[in-house]
Amino acid sequence: MLRLTLEDFSPAAIAESGQCFRMRPVHTEEQCWELMAGRRYLRIWQLGDQEFQFSCSEEEWADFFRHYFDLDVDYSAYRAYCLEEDEFLKRCMSYGQGIRILHQDPYEALISFLISQRKSVPAIRTIVERMSEIAGEPIENAYGSFHAFPSAEALAACSIDELRPTGAGYRIGYILDAARQCASGELDLDGIGTLPDKELISVLMKLRGCGIKVASCTALFGFHRLGICPQDVWMNRVLHEKYQDIWPQQYQPVLGVLQQYMFHYARLEMRKTTNNRRIS
DNA sequence: GATCAGGTTTGCA
DNA sequence: TGCAAACCTGAT
Numbered sequence: 001m002l003r004l005t006l007e008d009f010s011p012a013a014i015a016e017s018g019q020c021f022r023m024r025p026v027h028t029e030e031q032c033w034e035l036m037a038g039r040r041y042l043r044i045w046q047l048g049d050q051e052f053q054f055s056c057s058e059e060e061w062a063d064f065f066r067h068y069f070d071l072d073v074d075y076s077a078y079r080a081y082c083l084e085e086d087e088f089l090k091r092c093m094s095y096g097q098g099i100r101i102l103h104q105d106p107y108e109a110l111i112s113f114l115i116s117q118r119k120s121v122p123a124i125r126t127i128v129e130r131m132s133e134i135a136g137e138p139i140e141n142a143y144g145s146f147h148a149f150p151s152a153e154a155l156a157a158c159s160i161d162e163l164r165p166t167g168a169g170y171r172i173g174y175i176l177d178a179a180r181q182c183a184s185g186e187l188d189l190d191g192i193g194t195l196p197d198k199e200l201i202s203v204l205m206k207l208r209g210c211g212i213k214v215a216s217c218t219a220l221f222g223f224h225r226l227g228i229c230p231q232d233v234w235m236n237r238v239l240h241e242k243y244q245d246i247w248p249q250q251y252q253p254v255l256g257v258l259q260q261y262m263f264h265y266a267r268l269e270m271r272k273t274t275n276n277r278r279i280s
Numbered sequence: 281g282a283t284c285a286g287g288t289t290t291g292c293a
Numbered sequence: 294t295g296c297a298a299a300c301c302t303g304a305t
Binding site for chain 1: 300301302303304305
């Protein structure tokens with residue numbers, strides 16, 4: 001158990017920001033979240049604005065989770081890219097204060113975002129959870145029974161019929177293809193980690209079911225390429241309505257981070273205004 | 281029950 | 294090169 005004061009950290013915003021699918025509120029406890037990252041389990045309690053308690057040891061924090069939450073970086077440096085006159089982005093950044101771009105495992109990100117196509121966040125969560133139950137290693141701890149994210153080898157060994165109960169539908173073929181390529185070494189995710197952004201995206205896009213959106217999400221959330229901005233329908237609407245279809249040049253180096261604030265804001269605003277599909 | 285979902289592939293002009 | 298239809302199924 002570990003207690004920390006963190007200035008720019010919001011489990012609620014991170015869990016809802018659509019970048020990961022295995023972090024969720026624990027409803028039986030106040031201000032509490034849990035997550036699986038690979039085979040690691042973590043529980044987080046928010047005790048005050050900046051006061052947190054974590055279920056891991058100091059060693060596991062230092063070795064893994066501190067980096068996982070990108071806490072070695074000061075996000076005010078990213079927010080400083082905001083143009084003085086950009087009131088919209090200012091509102092998004094204030095709204096999403098505490099968002100981090102996680103250092104997720106590239107393979108986990110790839111599989112998760114292959115599933116994400118044409119699916120809502122709750123549906124993706126359900127599918128990932130069931131996939132883990134079917135092919136992931138069981139994990140027992142003081143908080144209950146869980147399943148690790150299935151390894152590429154475990155997934156590759158599955159048949160389409162075994163994965164059908166996940167509800168992933170036609171995406172199952174995409175998942176199996178990708179898992180088999182990772183397991184066989186045909187696709188070396190560690191190896192392509194050194195490629196420049198554009199080449200990384202184009203290698204990922206050779207996978208079946210991996211178009212520009214899924215490749216961009218994998219690059220941003222799995223490879224931490226902060227200049228890459230996944231353009232989905234929400235971000236297209238923001239880009240069109242707020243930026244006349246062109247991102248400000250100055251934003252390019254950290255557009256992925258700025259995008260995350262905008263996406264989070266736009267998604268929750270849209271939910272409120274069902275009649276008027278405009279973002280204010 | 282209908283409609284849509286944070287897309288991609290395929291087929292056809 | 295551009296566009297629409299088809300794809301599976303859960304969530305609302």
